[in-house]
Amino acid sequence: MKFLSSLTLSAVLASALFGGEVNVFAAANTTYAFPELIAEFNKANPKTKISVTLGASGALVTQIQNSAPADVFMAADMDFARKLDESGFSATRPVVYAQGALAMFSIRDVDFSKGLNALSNLKSISIANPNTAPYGKASIEALKNANLFDKVEKSIVYTQKISETLSQALSAADVGFIAASALYDVKMSKYKEGVNYAFVDPSLYTPIDQGIVITKRAENNDEARAFYDFVLSKNGADIFKKFGYNVPKK
CATH class of the missing domain: 3.40.190.10 (Periplasmic binding protein-like II)
Known part of the structure; x- marks a missing residue:
């Protein structure tokens, strides 16, 4: 069984290198930025298809915990990203990718x-x-x-x-x-x-730190990692700024 599992994993990784699909579950507020995020990412990764599921972050967490096939989770705040991490469904610790207004x-x-x-x-x-x-x-x-x-x-x-x-x-x-x-x-x-x-006066509400993680399902998925890294890159930050977000300095 171990031998078969290794073959299966190798096949999956090899397939990813030649172009696969990355399932991104993302907070609904990112809707307007995503076409440009995907277009810019695909300039360097033309064979990778980014499939996006948009929704309320709490509902998306529940779906992922119930085996929904998410590879990357982009929450509308850090609490939901932490919730996924603390329940054992993330392969990376939550980090801020943008601050909403x-x-x-x-x-x-x-x-x-x-x-x-x-x-x-x-x-x-x-x-x-x-x-x-x-x-x-x-x-x-x-x-x-x-x-x-x-x-x-x-x-x-x-x-x-x-x-x-x-x-x-x-x-x-x-x-x-x-x-x-x-x-x-x-x-x-x-x-x-x-x-x-x-x-709305930003002093009236707690800053909306939006968190991102790679899910446990995708911890060995090179393409999911590539998209995650892109979101956190300067190019990704510039796109979020263009669409009205603040991006904290790293």
Whole structure:
């Protein structure tokens, strides 16, 4: 059995060297950066296919712990990356790949010059589920630190992931708390700061350190390691900065 296992492993590694697929499970807020990340990575690795599953970080952790075929996990905060590590499902220790920023967005007549106080009399405020989405957790923290949560709680409508808050704000909701990265999508270029959106004061919420790990499943996968290294490289950092993230100096 040991001999067969060695042959199987050798075959897998040899296949990877000639082009395989890397399954990346990533926080929904990274949606807009991924096309450029993949395009830039494939310049040096043209035969490697990057397959991306996007979702709420808490839900993705659960899927990986239940044998979902993830090779790299890019969480929306360090807590979920640590949770995967502490439960024995990662091959690397969690490290920060980017820091997310929070914004409010609306197509309604909202006076963003008032900051968070602009939410006081709104009927519907879209926020990602704070139990599974770190941006939702940051949104609630900001409202509480601004002493507004109790006043607006009745108006909050929760979504399952951060990308859905933008969809809600573009349709039914008066305003949505969104990942600032969404504002860098080309389709959002027609919207203006101060009119359609405002960045939430970062002093009102804990910095959103987003963590990355290689999963235990992929600890011997050279292509997964290559993509992981790329995300943490200067090229990867420059792309995240382009899409509204901060990237801490290493």
